[in-house]
Amino acid sequence: MVVRAITDRWSDVTTFSCTNGFDVLYSMWGSFHYAHETRMVIVICSIPNVFTIFKAIRDRNLESPSTRWFVILRKDVTSDLASLVREGTLASVALRLSRVSYQFFTSFVNKENEVRLQAIGTWHWHRERGVTSLLQAPLTPDLTSSYADFGGRQLRGAVVDNWPFFRVTPLRARDGALREAAPHSGIDCNVLEALARKLNFTYKLLLLTAGAASTPTAPPRGCWDGGEEGRRVRHQIDFMISESRETVIDFTSPYFLESTTVLTPAPKEVGRAGAVFAPFTPMVWAGLIVSTLLIGPVLAGVSCLMGFYLRERPECSIRTYAFHMFRNLKATSGIYKEIWERFQPENGYVYTGDEGVEKVLTGKYAYLGGRLASEVRMTIFGQEQYHLARQTFQPQAYGVMLNSGSPYKGVFDKALLQLVESGLVGKWTRDESAFFLLATVLLLAALALLAEWAFARRGRGRRQTAQASVNPSVK
Numbered sequence: 001m002v003v004r005a006i007t008d009r010w011s012d013v014t015t016f017s018c019t020n021g022f023d024v025l026y027s028m029w030g031s032f033h034y035a036h037e038t039r040m041v042i043v044i045c046s047i048p049n050v051f052t053i054f055k056a057i058r059d060r061n062l063e064s065p066s067t068r069w070f071v072i073l074r075k076d077v078t079s080d081l082a083s084l085v086r087e088g089t090l091a092s093v094a095l096r097l098s099r100v101s102y103q104f105f106t107s108f109v110n111k112e113n114e115v116r117l118q119a120i121g122t123w124h125w126h127r128e129r130g131v132t133s134l135l136q137a138p139l140t141p142d143l144t145s146s147y148a149d150f151g152g153r154q155l156r157g158a159v160v161d162n163w164p165f166f167r168v169t170p171l172r173a174r175d176g177a178l179r180e181a182a183p184h185s186g187i188d189c190n191v192l193e194a195l196a197r198k199l200n201f202t203y204k205l206l207l208l209t210a211g212a213a214s215t216p217t218a219p220p221r222g223c224w225d226g227g228e229e230g231r232r233v234r235h236q237i238d239f240m241i242s243e244s245r246e247t248v249i250d251f252t253s254p255y256f257l258e259s260t261t262v263l264t265p266a267p268k269e270v271g272r273a274g275a276v277f278a279p280f281t282p283m284v285w286a287g288l289i290v291s292t293l294l295i296g297p298v299l300a301g302v303s304c305l306m307g308f309y310l311r312e313r314p315e316c317s318i319r320t321y322a323f324h325m326f327r328n329l330k331a332t333s334g335i336y337k338e339i340w341e342r343f344q345p346e347n348g349y350v351y352t353g354d355e356g357v358e359k360v361l362t363g364k365y366a367y368l369g370g371r372l373a374s375e376v377r378m379t380i381f382g383q384e385q386y387h388l389a390r391q392t393f394q395p396q397a398y399g400v401m402l403n404s405g406s407p408y409k410g411v412f413d414k415a416l417l418q419l420v421e422s423g424l425v426g427k428w429t430r431d432e433s434a435f436f437l438l439a440t441v442l443l444l445a446a447l448a449l450l451a452e453w454a455f456a457r458r459g460r461g462r463r464q465t466a467q468a469s470v471n472p473s474v475k
Helices: 002-009 022-029 047-059 078-084 187-199 228-234 282-310 318-326 335-342 353-360 371-381 409-422 424-470
Strands: 039-043 067-073 090-098 101-109 115-126 130-135 153-159 167-175 178-185 201-207 239-243 256-265 367-370 386-388 393-402
Touching (some): 047 078, 078 090, 078 115, 090 115, 178 187, 187 409, 187 424, 256 353, 353 371, 367 371, 393 409, 409 424
Parallel strands (some): 153 201
Antiparallel strands (some): 090 101, 115 130, 178 201, 239 393, 256 386, 256 393
């Protein structure tokens, strides 16, 4: 009767068996034909089958803000059901009280980050008066309104120490297998603090250490992949700020674009008189001169022979032949050739930006990294010692990583867009770039003030000593 009423109300309805229909439903969700904006799933099963369905949702990470689950129960097992539900599973329950009355529940997350089912009203049917519905809240809450205020909840965020984006101070305390950290400075630190103030949540930072298969700006490989270990680690945390690179998690709208560039040691002064001859060795130059002198007669003879055998002159000009000859020449020197030949993963790979920039000065190394991070570290170690390439490549958009199906992705997107449009992200970027220059100037000023104070005190002491020697009564 319920299915018939739903079919009459909605145009696209598919029914499944509770015992073996979940796999079919899972495959349908991956189909573009069923990529609806909102899916309504009504569960009318025995209690063991209901538990099996929601356990499968949890195990397969099927939480989605576009899927609404409506469960009809004949027995009050809401507490047991809530223990199986993870944040992101939007569930509503209709608990049968009698043949003509139901009590409604919706899922929510309390301040302790626990999913609970709260009663929102009742539904009664009377033969004469009809239906009486007493709902104190919507049966399907609006996520934008629900997550506009987190109510002081504490979210757990994973971070990688990657200044100038995020500089943290490791703490002794641990949360499971991850070590806690305190925010220190950085662009992402300011972004996170602004989000926390706007959406009314607190946060705990958990430090991820980059491993051998990771980049300095990404968590260890396996934390955000599709494996069992990845699922376990992902659901220990609520967010992470990094570049958009993974596929099994949801990324917010980007708020910063960073490109990769090449940092090398500052070039040494060379004589300009012979600079034009520097790219090639004398042997190569000799070959070029001989080839240039002989290319005309040789190619003319080749053209005549081809015309004799083909009975038509070839259309290729001497300029074309010369182009194909010179394009195959390879330089025997140059920074990019040296980088390619000298790169050794076991020796050239670094795990932090500081390590990479410092290593540039220890030998024939070049550091490939973000432009902003390279510029800031050049200021720290001395700009006169480095050369930063003007061209950039591989642009990366920075956003906030959320668990797949996170219900508060929409409010994070909106808040980040407001930060970008207000110009705050650009201001924080400029502040980080100028921070160490300002700190250096302040340090020099403080040292100068201290030296002036020391000299003034020493001069005052000498004058008092001289006056005391002239007039012993003066003390």
